[in-house]
Amino acid sequence: MNPSQELIRLIWDAVKGKEQDYTRLNLKKSILLLATPMILEMLMESLFAVVDIFLVGRLGAYALATVGLTESILMIVYSVGMGLSMAGTAMVARRVGEKNYRQAGTATYQILITGGILAILTSLVTFFFAPDILQLMGADQEVLTKGIGYTRIIFGSNLIIILLFLINGAFRGAGLPHLPMRTLWLANGINIVLAPLFIFGVGPLPAMGLEGAAWATSISRGIGVLYQLYHLLNGKHLLKVVRENMVLSYGVMKQILKVSVGGMGQFMIESASWIFLTRIVSEFGNNALAGYTIAFRVIMFTLLPAWGLSSAATTLVGQNLGANKVRRAELSVWLTARYNMVFLGLATAAFFFFGDHVASLFTQEPEVISIASDGLKIITLGYIFFGLGMVMVQAFNGAGDTRTPAFINILVLWIIEIPLAYLLAVYLGFGVTGIFVTIACSHSSHALISWWIFRKGRWKAVKI
Secondary structure (H helix, E strand, O other), X not given: OOHHHHHHHHHHHHHHOOOOOOOOXXXXXXXXXXXXXXXXXXXXXXXXXXXXXXXXXXXXXXXXXXHHHHHHHHHHHHHHHHHHHHHHHHHXXXXXXXXOHHHHHHHHHHHHHHHHHHHHHHXXXXXXXXXXXXXXXXXXXXXXXXXXXXXXXXXXXXXXXXXXXXXXXXXXXXXXXXXXXXXXXXXXXXXXXXXXXXXXXXXXXXXXXXXXXXXXXXXXXXXXXXXXXXHHHOOOOXXXXXXXXXXXXHHHHHHHHHHXXXXXXXXXXXXXXXXXXXXXXXXXXXXXXXXXXXXXXXXHHHHHHHHHHXXXXXXXXXXXXXXXXXXXXXXXXXXXXXXXXXXXXXXXXXXXXXXXXXXXXXXXXXXXXXXXXXXXXXXXXXXXXXXXXXXXXHHHHHOOOOHHHHHHHHHHXXXXXXXXXXXXXXXXXXXXXXXXXXXXXHHHHHHHHHHHHHHHOHHHHOOO
């Protein structure tokens, strides 16, 4: 079999979902098998984000501003989901590496219960205080009047969002990345179909405007969660939750919370940073917010697949540490980082030369296009460093060392990024351009600090 045929066969095995022992398989093959479905999963998530903002943009700048403000707050909810998901991925990967599949199922059940309780609490708080939250974020009267329905629907579906994160994290830890891929392809595929129908209406179905986008997202993600639960409970996969796993274990829940605190901290710190940046951008008006939102969504179109590739390091580190193969775990990180940096380097060139054309796909307003284009060109100058940093962070998380990335986030995103953004954007008068420069510099610094700490090797001794 020639190299091309071998590559096609491996990609097909990855998409098909052939289960592998990632503590023994060749590392390059392991990365390809794990990363392929993760990249495809994130590509679909990215496609949904771009299509969604394209459709919402047709409703006007207020709609784009509403989505931008809502998502900046929703990042806190994502922080809870991602923190617990990290704990799930790390713990399940360790148990699978130890070949203790029953405990992997027990850990998964405890994660779902813990996450479900937290999700319900956050849904209640954000739903009832949605107007106050938007006002605090600097929303003008048009956003408060026309956008509150969208915000409340999105906040009310927090349980769905968190379950989606948690179950996918457990599947990744078990080395089953094809199931998260299929989940998001199903959910986002349905969303792409429903969104234009709900937003603009068709036949007897009335146009619901911005609220239609929220309903389409909530319904499609709910269908995705049902698909996940089917595969988790049917007993046909390496990771399964059966009746004997469905007993509350406060010891396991305590360990989950201990590991997830660092993960939640990572994303809450990052989310708070994005909230502050969005709040600063809101000072420059709806056009600035619209351009910023477009740039952010398009950038996520490439960062999410890169995140999918870097997630291969999470599974490989967790499973190989569980199998006491420390050197193999470290080598998997360096290989994954190399591939990720090449991918984002290519993306940098594309956005730098074609940023104007990309931005013009989402709006016809010249000022918004100009702001979005500047964001794409400036932020992506740090992409190669982003590629390195993503993999380092995922390696820490895969080892169960979620605190180190959290401390790095405090240093870079709070102590450096927020003051620098205010200095450049407001005090020195660079406006939104100052925000974009700050993001590129801060996240590049984050990557270099993560790389330096990873080389020290303390992550190898973490026990979970």
